[in-house]
Amino acid sequence: MMKNSRNYLVRIFTFYYSGFREMPLWGRQLWLIIILKLFIMFAIFRLFFFPDYLQSNFSSDAERSQHVIEQLTGQNQTN
Amino acid sequence: MENFDMSMINWSRGQFAMSAMFHWIFVPLTLGLIILVAIMETIYVRTGDEKWKKLTQFWAKLFGINFAIGVATGIILEFQFGTNWSNYSWFVGDIFGAPLAIEGIMAFFLEATFVAVMFFGWSKVSKRFHLLSTWMVAVGANLSALWILVANAWMQYPVGTVFNPMTARNEMTDFWAVLFSPVAINKFLHTVASGYVLSAVFVVGVSSWFLLKKRDTLFAKRSILLASIFGITTSLFLIWSGDESARQMADKQPMKFAAMEALWEGQTNAPLIAIGLLQKPAPPKTSGKYQEKEFAVKIEIPDLLSYMAFLDPNAYIPGIKDLVNGYTDPNSGVVEISYYEKMERGKEAIAALKGYKEALKADDTESLRLFASKFEDPAWMEDTFKYFGYGYYTEKTVAGLIPNVPVAFYSFHIMVALSGHFLALFIVMLIFTLKNKIDRMRWLHHIAIWTIPLAYLAGQLGWVVAEMGRQPWVIQDLMPAIAAVSRIDASSVQLTFWLFAITFTVLLIAEIRILLAQIKKGVTGGH
Numbered sequence: 128m129m130k131n132s133r134n135y136l137v138r139i140f141t142f143y144y145s146g147f148r149e150m151p152l153w154g155r156q157l158w159l160i161i162i163l164k165l166f167i168m169f170a171i172f173r174l175f176f177f178p179d180y181l182q183s184n185f186s187s188d189a190e191r192s193q194h195v196i197e198q199l200t201g202q203n204q205t206n
Numbered sequence: 207m208e209n210f211d212m213s214m215i216n217w218s219r220g221q222f223a224m225s226a227m228f229h230w231i232f233v234p235l236t237l238g239l240i241i242l243v244a245i246m247e248t249i250y251v252r253t254g255d256e257k258w259k260k261l262t263q264f265w266a267k268l269f270g271i272n273f274a275i276g277v278a279t280g281i282i283l284e285f286q287f288g289t290n291w292s293n294y295s296w297f298v299g300d301i302f303g304a305p306l307a308i309e310g311i312m313a314f315f316l317e318a319t320f321v322a323v324m325f326f327g328w329s330k331v332s333k334r335f336h337l338l339s340t341w342m343v344a345v346g347a348n349l350s351a352l353w354i355l356v357a358n359a360w361m362q363y364p365v366g367t368v369f370n371p372m373t374a375r376n377e378m379t380d381f382w383a384v385l386f387s388p389v390a391i392n393k394f395l396h397t398v399a400s401g402y403v404l405s406a407v408f409v410v411g412v413s414s415w416f417l418l419k420k421r422d423t424l425f426a427k428r429s430i431l432l433a434s435i436f437g438i439t440t441s442l443f444l445i446w447s448g449d450e451s452a453r454q455m456a457d458k459q460p461m462k463f464a465a466m467e468a469l470w471e472g473q474t475n476a477p478l479i480a481i482g483l484l485q486k487p488a489p490p491k492t493s494g495k496y497q498e499k500e501f502a503v504k505i506e507i508p509d510l511l512s513y514m515a516f517l518d519p520n521a522y523i524p525g526i527k528d529l530v531n532g533y534t535d536p537n538s539g540v541v542e543i544s545y546y547e548k549m550e551r552g553k554e555a556i557a558a559l560k561g562y563k564e565a566l567k568a569d570d571t572e573s574l575r576l577f578a579s580k581f582e583d584p585a586w587m588e589d590t591f592k593y594f595g596y597g598y599y600t601e602k603t604v605a606g607l608i609p610n611v612p613v614a615f616y617s618f619h620i621m622v623a624l625s626g627h628f629l630a631l632f633i634v635m636l637i638f639t640l641k642n643k644i645d646r647m648r649w650l651h652h653i654a655i656w657t658i659p660l661a662y663l664a665g666q667l668g669w670v671v672a673e674m675g676r677q678p679w680v681i682q683d684l685m686p687a688i689a690a691v692s693r694i695d696a697s698s699v700q701l702t703f704w705l706f707a708i709t710f711t712v713l714l715i716a717e718i719r720i721l722l723a724q725i726k727k728g729v730t731g732g733h
Contacts, residue, residue, distance in 0.1 A: 146326025153267075153720060154325075157274040160716055167709060168281060176702045179288035180692040181296060192373045193563070195296045199374065199689055200560035 214696040215687055218290040221703045223673070225282045227666055228710040232276025232717070234665050237351060237398050238405025239269045240344040242436060244337075251337045261425050263328070264729040265409065266340075268721060270325060273347075275717040280354065282706060290699055294680050294690035299375035301367055301384065302357045309353035316346025351401075352394050359390035361681050362672075363458050369591065371562045371581045389454055393672075396447035400665050403444050403628055406437030407654075407661035410635055412725055414651035423645055425729040431639045437632035444625060449514065456515035456523065459682065461607070462675035464526045465614040467511060468499060472528040474520055474536060478510035482619070484612050499611055526608055545599075545607055548683075551590045552597025558590075595684045606686075609677040617670040624664040631657055 150158070181191045243266045250258035284306070287295040295302075323331060323339035331339070360367075366383030367376040378384060410433045416426035455463045464470075467479055482504035509519035522535045524542065532544030558580050565573035580586045599607055631654060638644040678686040 142326060142330060143322060145330075146322065149326075153271070153724060156720060157271060160713070161274050161277065164275075164709075164713065165278060168278060168285075172282070172702070172705070173285055176698070176705065177285040177289045180292035180694060182288070188373070191296060192375070195293050196374045196559060196563050198293050198693070199297075200556050200563070 217699040229279045234401035234404040235272045237401030244340045244344045292692040305353040305357045313350045355394045356390045359393045363389040399444040402440035404661040406433045409433035411654045411658040414654035418651045422729040434632045434636035441629040465609045466618040468615040469525045472524040474522045476511035476523040477506035481505045548593040548596040551593040555591045555594040556597040614675040617667040621667040
């Protein structure tokens, strides 16, 4: 049973490995773009430019809801 | 509105709009082209004709390029929720979380697994398993779109949720009501149909280029035949679902509907503007007054707007001024309250939320019970809380509750005209293909090629109508954009706006270059 599942995993690995190895140039270019794009999005944009405002500024959900309610009901109304 | 940082709000709006529009450049081709590829492969598997296999592989390659470049561009939108739109993000609670989580899981398992089989598995798995994988990618891509559109539909028509004043969050009480909301179903059908039409235009256009160049003509003719039939079918479906959308809009978002037709005064037997040119510039939104734009030129189709909205040529369609000032439907006698009344009720709802929180803080049980009873009363929620968002406006700022009329009007009418053009193009292409004269119709090839950017334009305009037409609401009637944003500095949003603009432009240029290079290689030009 274990041997079968290991064989199965090996077959999956081989499938992907040979697929990537035999990939044409345009496919490699695409992968380069994908990796670069994901790096820019997650390692640069997400990390440095897009902090979660409520998560970063408040330590509990109670504080977050308090803040949002203050924002929604406070001085921001146009009276 | 003078207390709001309009610069921050507008930059956040602009950033979201730009990201969504770039994202929508990649998505529609993915949705439709994969279905055409799956149909081509089905023909190959059924007939065993290797030419269909070549054709499948060619279009699958173009699909793969578009898919790879476009993948994860939508994540950028989710980043913005937490940073720029934190009040909104908190207020919607788990409504967005559940559909987006399902989307993520489905997209990963269905698309990531079967896309690999589709591209790596031609000589490694059986024909039938490969075909199944291609169809699974098609199903996965389209179902991914379903979940994000369900979330969007909830913003246009919030159902299946209850507001919790303790947390200031909306909580999902009925997942199925959210999923099967009539707006969600129609939005999904209309949106994917637009992707199918765009893909058919893309295939017809690219194939026409081959005919112009007298290359791969058999492949091009087969592609045109298939894409024209697919295009006619999906165009008709697009028109039908668009008609349904308009009917829903007239019922659930009448201001958007009136803006789309630049209808300022309500009327029975309302005509549809077939062609119209508006005059008078838009007034500033903060002036407190709105100024109607009259038509310099217009061609009307009598009664059609009434019929389109309520399937009754005598139906009354309220205009923008009627919605603001309130009106009585002359046919049914039903009274619709004015925006000014809604503002009062909205202020009452905001005050109740404030009172509830203050009572909780002061441990004032009697007041707490009083305010809590309001939020537990379905009648109060339906009559008063429903207009929560109007509480942010006053008589002076009422113009802020009216969307940009020229933008909604022109976007809608150009989109509809283009849809007609696509349908006509498919019919003409099909006729000449069936008569075996298509390769001689050079003028038609040029039209087909230049229709590709028009198909992208039509898709973008559809989103402009849907999203700008519902302004100022991020959640219909409950939350306007001015209440949804974070209290952050506008300069940080400006910076990320330009960073996105550059990144997306580079991605788009990369996509176009790789796509063009592969198209130039042709169907028989190898991989």
